[in-house]
Amino acid sequence: GIQVEQSPPDLILQEGANSTLRCNFSDSVNNLQWFHQNPWGQLINLFYIPSGTKQNGRLSATTVATERYSLLYISSSQTTDSGVYFCAVPSGKMNRDDKIIFGKGTRLHILP
Amino acid sequence: EAGVTQSPTHLIKTRGQQATLRCSPISGHTSVYWYQQALGLGLQFLLWYDEGEERNRGNFPPRFSGRQFPNYSSELNVNALELEDSALYLCASSLRGVTQYFGPGTRLTVL
Numbered sequence: 320g321i322q323v324e325q326s327p328p329d330l331i332l333q334e335g336a337n338s339t340l341r342c343n344f345s346d347s348v349n350n351l352q353w354f355h356q357n358p359w360g361q362l363i364n365l366f367y368i369p370s371g372t373k374q375n376g377r378l379s380a381t382t383v384a385t386e387r388y389s390l391l392y393i394s395s396s397q398t399t400d401s402g403v404y405f406c407a408v409p410s411g412k413m414n415r416d417d418k419i420i421f422g423k424g425t426r427l428h429i430l431p
Numbered sequence: 432e433a434g435v436t437q438s439p440t441h442l443i444k445t446r447g448q449q450a451t452l453r454c455s456p457i458s459g460h461t462s463v464y465w466y467q468q469a470l471g472l473g474l475q476f477l478l479w480y481d482e483g484e485e486r487n488r489g490n491f492p493p494r495f496s497g498r499q500f501p502n503y504s505s506e507l508n509v510n511a512l513e514l515e516d517s518a519l520y521l522c523a524s525s526l527r528g529v530t531q532y533f534g535p536g537t538r539l540t541v542l
Binding site: 350352354359360361362363364367405407410418419420421422423424 | 464466468473474475476479487489519521523530531532533535536538
């Protein structure tokens, strides 16, 4: 099945720094999602981004589907950005994301 | 608009007991997904229900089962609980795929 790898596994930054998180996937996908899991376990959708670039405030994401990777950029980090960031892709070729495969996540810790 | 809700927030059981977890999707969403996040492990897909039927299942034993009701809410049942079933169980909903929205989770502790 499809493999999803995220890097780096852990990242510690000072407040105000910028960061880039990477997600590689082993097969072509027709959608990709980025999630933020806060310290209380809540998973929040950040982006649905099968291709191209999207921006939402200090966060942006780029997926290059032909090269099978996606990047999540966080600018001017704040302590509330701490948590684990997951990327996820569907396991099948269907347009529906029936079974989502998650990467192991990048644990981000922003120091005040 | 209310998001995905899950109950209970925390659940403590002993080995061999049964646990029932509940999920209410976002209004209008017909698909419900269950995931397990055990300590030190990533998010693992458990079950997908759509329009009342089980559509897909992850690599979990039959002790893990569930159902979806006519109002699209869902239950996850875990029978004969084992210590390693201790985990955060997340429910998500979607409307015909595209993107999944997650609930706050139920933290199950098996003693």
